[in-house]
Amino acid sequence: MRHIRFRPPKGLQLGPMKGHSRAFFKLPEPLEQFGRRKHYSQDRKLGYSMEQMFDIAADVARYKEFVPWCIGSKVVRRIDERCNEVELTVGFPPIVERYVSTVTLVQPYLVKSVSSETRLFKQLISLWQFYAKDNDPPNTCNLSFSVMYEFQSPLHAAIASLFFEEVTSKMVTAFMKRARNLYGPPSMEM
Numbered sequence: 001m002r003h004i005r006f007r008p009p010k011g012l013q014l015g016p017m018k019g020h021s022r023a024f025f026k027l028p029e030p031l032e033q034f035g036r037r038k039h040y041s042q043d044r045k046l047g048y049s050m051e052q053m054f055d056i057a058a059d060v061a062r063y064k065e066f067v068p069w070c071i072g073s074k075v076v077r078r079i080d081e082r083c084n085e086v087e088l089t090v091g092f093p094p095i096v097e098r099y100v101s102t103v104t105l106v107q108p109y110l111v112k113s114v115s116s117e118t119r120l121f122k123q124l125i126s127l128w129q130f131y132a133k134d135n136d137p138p139n140t141c142n143l144s145f146s147v148m149y150e151f152q153s154p155l156h157a158a159i160a161s162l163f164f165e166e167v168t169s170k171m172v173t174a175f176m177k178r179a180r181n182l183y184g185p186p187s188m189e190m
Contacts, residue, residue: 038160040168041146047186048179050130050141054108056178057128060086060101066178068170076100086113099124122150139187145172 046053063073072089079085082105089098099118105111108130115124129144136142147168151157160167180186 037148037150038157039146039148040165041144042169042172043142043144044172045136046141046143046176046179047139047188048141048183049139050108050132052139052179052183053128053130053141053143053175054105054111056175056182057111058103058105058107060084060088060103060113063088066174066181068167068174071096072098082106118152120152120156122152124149137188143172147171 061073061075063070067073069090069092070088071091071093072087074087076085076087079102084103084105085100086103087098087100089096091097097118097120099115099120101113101115101124103111103113110130111128113124113126115121118124124147126147127145130141131144132141149160151160
């Protein structure tokens with residue numbers, strides 16, 4: 001029996017693999033270009049009061065009724081009068097993910113939701129801010145909405161990159177439709 005000795009190509013050094021690891025499944029380089037963190041923001045004037053819009057954004061338990069791709073939403077526990085832990089289930093079967101967020105409420109100005117280290121997200125932060133200017137007509141407010149996602153998986157990040165702006169824009173539209181259903185037509189068309 002003859003033994004063949006392997007020799008690395010000239011210029012390639014082989015040695016112990018200290019601190020190296022290899023993933024079982026590695027995505028091709030084109031998927032790595034998408035990055036795992038995405039940010040979206042939108043500012044707009046609304047034909048509803050701060051209180052009305054705050055009530056919709058703060059009522060996380062009802063998100064399953066009107067937020068696109070949200071198929072489950074419930075308050076898991078009340079941390080204090082301004083902070084709740086909520087569980088959301090998102091996706092479209094068979095791809096469904098469940099995660100927990102901490103929601104902070106500052107009535108009627110702010111609804112902030114933070115999720116971290118879930119199976120789907122490294123981090124997910126959404127922020128609804130409502131404010132009025134002195135010269136604004138009655139029953140109107142200004143919205144500053146932002147959302148930042150950082151996915152655990154490069155595959156989820158790549159898929160989200162294809163639909164990210166559409167999904168977040170549809171979220172804001174869903175809240176506007178909810179306001180119309182609950183409170184009637186806006187005080188002014190935007």
